[in-house]
Amino acid sequence: MKLFVLVLILLVGVVFLGGPGAQAWSKEGHIMTCRIAQALLRPGAAEAVHNLLPEYVKGDLSALCTWPDQIRHWYKYRWTSSLHFIDTPDNACTFDYSRDCHDPHGSENRCVAGAIKNFTSQLLHYQEGTSDRKCQSKPENCISWIGSSEFWEQRKFNGFEISTAEGNLKKEFSPPKEYNLTEALLFLSHFMGDIHQPLHVGFTSDEGGNTIQLRWFRHKSNLHHVWDREIILTALKEMYGKDMDLFQEDIQGNFTHGIWSDDMSSWEDCDDLLSCPNKFLPLFFLLLYYTRYAAESINLACKWGYKGITPGETLADDYFSSRFPIVAKRIAQGGVRLAMTLNTVFGEHDQEIPSPT
Numbered sequence: 399m400k401l402f403v404l405v406l407i408l409l410v411g412v413v414f415l416g417g418p419g420a421q422a423w424s425k426e427g428h429i430m431t432c433r434i435a436q437a438l439l440r441p442g443a444a445e446a447v448h449n450l451l452p453e454y455v456k457g458d459l460s461a462l463c464t465w466p467d468q469i470r471h472w473y474k475y476r477w478t479s480s481l482h483f484i485d486t487p488d489n490a491c492t493f494d495y496s497r498d499c500h501d502p503h504g505s506e507n508r509c510v511a512g513a514i515k516n517f518t519s520q521l522l523h524y525q526e527g528t529s530d531r532k533c534q535s536k537p538e539n540c541i542s543w544i545g546s547s548e549f550w551e552q553r554k555f556n557g558f559e560i561s562t563a564e565g566n567l568k569k570e571f572s573p574p575k576e577y578n579l580t581e582a583l584l585f586l587s588h589f590m591g592d593i594h595q596p597l598h599v600g601f602t603s604d605e606g607g608n609t610i611q612l613r614w615f616r617h618k619s620n621l622h623h624v625w626d627r628e629i630i631l632t633a634l635k636e637m638y639g640k641d642m643d644l645f646q647e648d649i650q651g652n653f654t655h656g657i658w659s660d661d662m663s664s665w666e667d668c669d670d671l672l673s674c675p676n677k678f679l680p681l682f683f684l685l686l687y688y689t690r691y692a693a694e695s696i697n698l699a700c701k702w703g704y705k706g707i708t709p710g711e712t713l714a715d716d717y718f719s720s721r722f723p724i725v726a727k728r729i730a731q732g733g734v735r736l737a738m739t740l741n742t743v744f745g746e747h748d749q750e751i752p753s754p755t
């Protein structure tokens with residue numbers, strides 16, 4: 399009988415925890431990220447998203463934002479399970495794409511940054527037909543995307559010739575017609591959330607904090623889980639009466655007219671480029687941003703996640719109140735950047751590039 403109970407407890411434990419590394423931003427974190435993003439879409443992107451979503455969600459992207467977590471253990475999608483995170487060298491507190499973006503078998507690009515790159519570049523094919531036609535009339539001002547080593551080749555960038563290394567990756571990425579752009583949209587939306595969860599870019603030996611056992615107030619948890627879920631769930635319960643809409647509105651208020659409103663344009667990465675007028679954000683740089691998001695995450699993981707943690711300790715009010723603002727901001731940034739990416743990807747590709755002055 400005792401043995402039976404023990405086996406039962408073990409089984410239940412396995413089912414609930416789903417094995418190491420199985421967690422992601424809680425359902426709530428992903429849903430809020432997607433709702434924030436969808437509210438910021440411009441008409442063209444809103445329409446494309448609507449067209450790509452299956453009818454039964456009635457245009458609500460957030461309804462399927464957790465889909466990649468549901469299918470990651472299915473046989474067909476097993477290759478996606480390493481796309482939810484990045485393992486960086488212990489205590490390095492840096493992200494280096496070529497060093498860190500691979501799965502446990504060393505297969506390149508199989509990490510959350512590589513996934514964002516992959517699915518963003520797939521979505522660029524959404525309006526290929528129309529852009530191609532327009533490009534033919536004025537090829538010198540067109541950005542043309544192909545699956546080359548950086549996933550794009552820009553023939554002319556206002557007179558600068560950008561050379562591309564033709565490479566292995568060309569083979570790796572299947573031709574556009576094989577892409578399922580609905581899946582690409584769901585994956586991108588999910589992974590844009592995950593890359594902003596600081597502990598999704600964590601140390602290798604502790605699996606992003608998954609093996610650091612501790613207590614969250616009264617119950618058992620681990621450091622990864624604290625950042626995925628516990629902080630969000632505690633905030634919902636203690637601050638928003640379990641109403642996710644209120645939490646989301648608080649986040650949105652803080653970037654539209656609150657504490658983050660001045661930062662918003664820098665989140666969108668326009669600050670150091672061609673100043674980023676709304677209508678034209680250089681597509682050229684879009685696929686490089688995920689490196690910055692991952693670097694921010696490991697930096698926050700070191701400063702706020704791992705710092706001062708002793709395995710086995712109990713985390714409570716102090717940890718919650720000092721970390722909650724970071725979690726809220728990362729959800730906000732994930733949403734704003736997902737919107738920025740979708741607006742860019744589904745925007746006009748072939749506008750004339752303004753001369754750098």
Ligand SMILES: *[C@@H]1O[C@H](CO)[C@@H](O)[C@H](O)[C@H]1NC(C)=O
Binds near residue numbers: 508512516570
């Ligand atoms: C990119 O996504 C496709 C599925 O759409 C997949 O077959 C391919 O392996 C992915 N590439 C990488 C590097 O993850």
Ligand SMILES: *[C@@H]1O[C@H](CO)[C@@H](O)[C@H](O)[C@H]1NC(C)=O
Binds near residue numbers: 578579580581
């Ligand atoms: C694309 O993927 C979705 C989700 O897996 C699936 O329901 C749909 O049938 C796929 N579409 C095509 C054309 O294969």
Ligand SMILES: *[C@@H]1O[C@H](CO)[C@@H](O)[C@H](O)[C@H]1NC(C)=O
Binds near residue numbers: 645649656657723726
């Ligand atoms: C929004 O800003 C207010 C004022 O600084 C702060 O009290 C609140 O916790 C913030 N909310 C979120 C979700 O960040």
